[in-house]
Amino acid sequence: MKKALLGLFLVLVIGGLAWAYLRFFYVPPVDKAFLSAVAAARLGDEQAFLSAFTDKSRPVIAGLLGLARGRDPRTTRSHPFYFLVTERIEGVEVEPSGTVAWLTLRRDSDQSTKSSYDLRLVLEERVWRIDAFSFTGQRRVVDRAR
Numbered sequence: 001m002k003k004a005l006l007g008l009f010l011v012l013v014i015g016g017l018a019w020a021y022l023r024f025f026y027v028p029p030v031d032k033a034f035l036s037a038v039a040a041a042r043l044g045d046e047q048a049f050l051s052a053f054t055d056k057s058r059p060v061i062a063g064l065l066g067l068a069r070g071r072d073p074r075t076t077r078s079h080p081f082y083f084l085v086t087e088r089i090e091g092v093e094v095e096p097s098g099t100v101a102w103l104t105l106r107r108d109s110d111q112s113t114k115s116s117y118d119l120r121l122v123l124e125e126r127v128w129r130i131d132a133f134s135f136t137g138q139r140r141v142v143d144r145a146r
Contacts, residue, residue: 030101030121031089033128041085054124057132084130090116099123104139 028036037052046065053061064080091104099122106116120134 027126030092030094030103030128034103034121035087037130038085038087041081052130054122054129054131061132101128
């Protein structure tokens with residue numbers, strides 16, 4: 001009986017520690033955070049898609065989604081899904097500060113080798129979120145002359 005209670009206690013302690021780690025310390029990888037936003041967009045879950053953006057850019061994206069209703073997201077460049085709904089991640093770069101990351105993406109329909117673009121993600125409340133204000137639809141220019 002004592003061994004069973006001790007075993008149950010150990011299972012509960014280990015389970016509690018695992019839950020606490022996942023709840024308070026675990027930060028999902030950058031690419032997984034982005035792919036969850038893509039999945040939400042493809043499933044039509046607008047609230048989950050909007051939660052993938054920073055607090056400052058969320059109202060802008062919500063407004064763009066409202067303006068783009070009824071338009072085809074595959075052909076309308078002003079639609080928020082046009083550039084963001086892609087699973088082709090070509091590169092992930094996390095800056096040394098650990099709070100900013102850059103994804104190099106390419107749309108599924110683009111065949112050109114020069115059609116990739118960069119997307120900035122910011123670590124906000126232990127979750128990687130897309131910063132829509134820094135998005136240009138082009139590759140970022142990095143000063144590597146130093």
